[in-house]
Amino acid sequence: MRSRSVSIPQGTADASAITPDELRLAVRNHGMPLEALAYDVTPIGMHYLLIHYDVPRVDATSWRLEVDGAVSRPMSLTLADLGARPTVTSAVTFECAGNGRALLDPRPLSQPWLLEAVGTGSWTGTTLAPLLAEAGIADEAVEVLFTGLDRGVEGELEQSYRRSLPVAEALQPDVLLAWGMNGAPLPPQHGFPLRLVVPGWYGMTNVKWVSRITVLDEPFTGYQNARGYRLRLDTDEQGVPVSRMAVRALMVPPGIPDFATRRRFADRTEHVIEGRAWSGAGTIEAVDVSTDGAVTWEPAELEPAADPHAWRRWTFDWRPQAAGDHELCCRATDAAGNRQPLESPWNLGGYANNAVQRVDVTVT
Amino acid sequence: MRSRSVSIPQGTADASAITPDELRLAVRNHGMPLEALAYDVTPIGMHYLLIHYDVPRVDATSWRLEVDGAVSRPMSLTLADLGARPTVTSAVTFECAGNGRALLDPRPLSQPWLLEAVGTGSWTGTTLAPLLAEAGIADEAVEVLFTGLDRGVEGELEQSYRRSLPVAEALQPDVLLAWGMNGAPLPPQHGFPLRLVVPGWYGMTNVKWVSRITVLDEPFTGYQNARGYRLRLDTDEQGVPVSRMAVRALMVPPGIPDFATRRRFADRTEHVIEGRAWSGAGTIEAVDVSTDGAVTWEPAELEPAADPHAWRRWTFDWRPQAAGDHELCCRATDAAGNRQPLESPWNLGGYANNAVQRVDVTVT
Numbered sequence: 001m002r003s004r005s006v007s008i009p010q011g012t013a014d015a016s017a018i019t020p021d022e023l024r025l026a027v028r029n030h031g032m033p034l035e036a037l038a039y040d041v042t043p044i045g046m047h048y049l050l051i052h053y054d055v056p057r058v059d060a061t062s063w064r065l066e067v068d069g070a071v072s073r074p075m076s077l078t079l080a081d082l083g084a085r086p087t088v089t090s091a092v093t094f095e096c097a098g099n100g101r102a103l104l105d106p107r108p109l110s111q112p113w114l115l116e117a118v119g120t121g122s123w124t125g126t127t128l129a130p131l132l133a134e135a136g137i138a139d140e141a142v143e144v145l146f147t148g149l150d151r152g153v154e155g156e157l158e159q160s161y162r163r164s165l166p167v168a169e170a171l172q173p174d175v176l177l178a179w180g181m182n183g184a185p186l187p188p189q190h191g192f193p194l195r196l197v198v199p200g201w202y203g204m205t206n207v208k209w210v211s212r213i214t215v216l217d218e219p220f221t222g223y224q225n226a227r228g229y230r231l232r233l234d235t236d237e238q239g240v241p242v243s244r245m246a247v248r249a250l251m252v253p254p255g256i257p258d259f260a261t262r263r264r265f266a267d268r269t270e271h272v273i274e275g276r277a278w279s280g281a282g283t284i285e286a287v288d289v290s291t292d293g294a295v296t297w298e299p300a301e302l303e304p305a306a307d308p309h310a311w312r313r314w315t316f317d318w319r320p321q322a323a324g325d326h327e328l329c330c331r332a333t334d335a336a337g338n339r340q341p342l343e344s345p346w347n348l349g350g351y352a353n354n355a356v357q358r359v360d361v362t363v364t
Numbered sequence: 365m366r367s368r369s370v371s372i373p374q375g376t377a378d379a380s381a382i383t384p385d386e387l388r389l390a391v392r393n394h395g396m397p398l399e400a401l402a403y404d405v406t407p408i409g410m411h412y413l414l415i416h417y418d419v420p421r422v423d424a425t426s427w428r429l430e431v432d433g434a435v436s437r438p439m440s441l442t443l444a445d446l447g448a449r450p451t452v453t454s455a456v457t458f459e460c461a462g463n464g465r466a467l468l469d470p471r472p473l474s475q476p477w478l479l480e481a482v483g484t485g486s487w488t489g490t491t492l493a494p495l496l497a498e499a500g501i502a503d504e505a506v507e508v509l510f511t512g513l514d515r516g517v518e519g520e521l522e523q524s525y526r527r528s529l530p531v532a533e534a535l536q537p538d539v540l541l542a543w544g545m546n547g548a549p550l551p552p553q554h555g556f557p558l559r560l561v562v563p564g565w566y567g568m569t570n571v572k573w574v575s576r577i578t579v580l581d582e583p584f585t586g587y588q589n590a591r592g593y594r595l596r597l598d599t600d601e602q603g604v605p606v607s608r609m610a611v612r613a614l615m616v617p618p619g620i621p622d623f624a625t626r627r628r629f630a631d632r633t634e635h636v637i638e639g640r641a642w643s644g645a646g647t648i649e650a651v652d653v654s655t656d657g658a659v660t661w662e663p664a665e666l667e668p669a670a671d672p673h674a675w676r677r678w679t680f681d682w683r684p685q686a687a688g689d690h691e692l693c694c695r696a697t698d699a700a701g702n703r704q705p706l707e708s709p710w711n712l713g714g715y716a717n718n719a720v721q722r723v724d725v726t727v728t
Contacts (some may be wrong), residue, residue: 017381017382017383018381018382018386019381021624023382023390023476024626026390027394027478030394030413035418035421043552044408044409046553049394049409052623054399055399055400102391112387113391151620154624187410188407189407256417256515256517257417258516258518259518261385261388262388262389
């Protein structure tokens with residue numbers, strides 16, 4: 001890493017004024033329009049995207065995956081080598097760790113997500129663990145580091161995007177190296193030709209454009225693990241690493257929107273509210289809905305999960321009793337006993353804000 | 365249309381504070397990351413999207429295209445009926461009429477585009493003119509109205525998204541009804557199962573989720589033609605309808621970005637600056653590049669256009685003579701003699717801002 005001198009916005013802003021820096025991020029990266037919660041698998045182009053630097057353009061014929069570090073047999077693999085390995089396809093829900101950041105007050109300055117940084121892809125690839133076993137992980141290995149081809153400056157350091165995982169997590173049987181999404185080759189913006197897929201973890205874990213896997217005999221101290229993606233209240237604090245997705249439910253906002261404000265309007269008829277729920281800590285056990293701004297709650301109908309790593313569909317019949325303004329909310333509970341809070345604890349990076357969604361609807 | 369009472373943000377804001385309403389639009393709609401200017405055809409998911417209301421979920425088996433109004437033989441067509449017609453594929457560059465809006469001062473309040481609201485799709489469909497001829501356009505016909513399945517509130521009016529074209533424009537031989545994009549069925553967010561493609565016009569013309577084509581014997585007075593998409597200085601003014609794309613060139617920002625600010629850093633070596641240029645008024649004749657903030661200009665190398673309706677690639681060799689800050693600019697000139705201005709005239713909707721792009725690069 002080289003040190004680059006650059007003025008980086010730090011800290012927070014008040015809720016009413018998005019800064020030019022945040023806008024530059026928001027017009028590039030994009031959320032999933034919430035009506036796409038209606039799909040089991042999110043269509044390509046509707047799935048959320050958070051890209052730290054630029055989308056690299058990769059020549060798949062010269063591309064190689066290098067496996068090195070604390071291994072007895074380093075490897076250099078082509079895309080064809082990987083494709084010849086046992087292949088699995090799995091629907092996995094991704095959520096950006098910063099989802100909900102722009103709803104915090106004060107608002108941490110970074111990609112200003114509201115609620116839409118989520119999506120479910122159908123990922124095709126090969127399991128990582130057997131590949132690491134073939135490479136021969138050293139006994140002293142503690143972490144596995146994934147290096148992407150995307151390069152930029154962050155925290156005043158020039159760097160490739162890199163994230164490490166503890167060895168035990170990297171060896172989980174559901175961790176994939178994926179070259180396919182929704183039945184097609186990975187699109188450039190989702191990591192062509194190869195990305196990591198770690199079910200249950202926040203999106204920053206799923207390193208895109210992977211070119212190198214390095215087994216480490218000491219913990220990685222690079223930016224994305226040691227400084228970024230940590231739950232802490234100030235920069236002097238070491239904090240806790242962001243890891244698994246907090247429990248969350250989201251609904252498709254009912255009715256129709258106003259263009260400029262996205263305010264919803266609905267008729268006074270029966271509405272089937274639908275949504276999805278997921279958690280990185282266990283299966284979803286319940287989703288509750290409130291139609292009175294989180295004063296009272298009623299259970300939603302939960303459907304079976306299509307895939308153990310994918311969000312679970314839920315529905316709720318709503319017949320507004322009166323014209324006027326209504327506030328709809330939903331909250332999920334997982335098998336580990338986690339339930340979404342009405343307000344999420346604030347942290348410096350604006351991570352893991354899983355406060356209940358609130359949708360204002362005007363019934364006419 | 366029903367009148368809905370809703371508080372709509374009107375007017376403008378100063379350059380430093382994006383409003384919550386604008387943010388809600390920005391996290392849904394998204395621009396094309398400028399590095400995607402490197403592709404002849406923009407990959408699905410990187411093409412810009414501006415969706416006025418919600419993306420409708422359409423059942424293609426029950427969907428029909430109705431052709432009605434001032435025609436002698438109204439039609440009701442299935443997707444298979446359309447697919448049985450002569451099929452053409454054409455690469456067409458789309459740009460949102462509001463591209464560049466957020467760079468205006470004061471800033472009109474709507475989708476806060478910087479420069480990224482552009483993309484080139486490879487569209488497959490059938491020519492509209494023969495279909496209208498079969499339906500038998502009445503002699504008194506003046507416009508053709510396209511109605512989408514997307515529905516919302518805009519300007520306090522509940523409406524389906526609808527836009528009309530003068531008959532002579534609708535009958536141009538390059539106007540398509542498209543069911544395919546980049547070799548696949550239209551993705552939901554691009555108008556599945558059918559959209560209009562009108563080469564050379566701004567993006568609002570290319571109505572998505574088309575379900576009805578109505579030949580009119582008097583001009584359409586609906587919102588999107590009569591109130592939205594007009595060049596005017598205040599709401600009392602009738603203004604001039606937004607139509608064809610103004611001439612424009614954009615470049616892939618060289619070097620690597622800072623995450624938070626998107627500021628560019630480049631080494632002091634040879635850089636091949638690449639970009640694209642397009643115009644709705646004629647072919648691109650020249651692209652010039654400035655490396656000193658628009659003080660002096662040098663010609664870029666222009667490549668042949670891959671398709672008459674698609675952007676044209678250009679390149680420019682840049683070897684920074686000194687470390688420090690540089691401002692790169694590009695400007696295009698079309699066959700009609702239009703050249704991009706350094707500053708574009710302001711208008712209430714923030715439309716057609718084709719001022720030259722400026723990219724700040726720190727050379728190290």
